[in-house]
Amino acid sequence: MTPSQRQSIPLRLALYALMACTALVFLFPFLFMIASSFKTNDQIFADLESFRALLPVGPLTGQNYARAFELGNIGHYLFNSLLVTGITVSLGLLVNSLAAFALARIEWRGKQAVLTLLVILLVVPFEVISVPLMLLVASLPGLSIGAAGVQITSSWLDTLYVQIVPFIANAFSIYLFYQFFRDIPKDLDEAAYVDGATPLQVYRHVIVPSSLPVFATVTILQGLAMWNQYLWPLITVPGEAARPLMVGMEQFFGARKTAWGEVMAYATLITMPVLAAFVIFQRWFVRSVVGSGVKG
Incomplete structure (x- = not known):
């Protein structure tokens, strides 16, 4: 080991210690949520004055999870959220990547105007267009699949x-x-192109294999946005049949005395799929953020 390497050891140890402390700060809410999901209300408040609040210690119970499934209808809401998120992200990867391929790799008239419009859309909050969009979908005919078969409905709502x-x-x-x-x-x-490939073949065999990091990034970001959807389903899905998790949680706990153990159990069940997705795609996510210069 060279003298310069030996001198850098204290600096590296200090850096690792700082990183560990920062990670713990971000882990505290997550640990508290998981530990509290196995405790009763009285136990949660009794442990708040010590580090026991972050640990699954004391009288533990799985009743909070049972009540979340029994009274909160979380199984049905979880299925709806997984279905909506999975379909939206899968179709979105195809549609959005093809649109970006046309903008980035093909020359055509009006491309700059479309790029300008795209940048403008980035700064328009969804809340601005939510009501006009709701009025639009309310007037569109849809399909309903039930015991009576496929029927045409008068609206996309619900x-x-x-x-x-x-x-x-x-x-x-x-x-x-x-x-x-x-x-x-x-x-x-x-x-x-010299070998006779079409634009779609270039997209499929050249661009996609070289772009796995950005596909993973879009999967995480768009999946997280769809998983956390609240405003839109709140105003367009009044019934229980198509209700997602976030609206289901508000409906379940809004009219009852707060049972914090059940709230934490529900929150844990909501968080786990998102955390699992990030763990799976984190390597490509980091590579994409670094490679594309995404900030914030």
């Missing part, structure tokens, strides 16, 4: 696809794909 279709195309996802695709050398496209 359905699963009202939560899916408006969010498949996403300006921010298109922009992320565009930023990443633009940095891929165009020599690869030209070589493929």
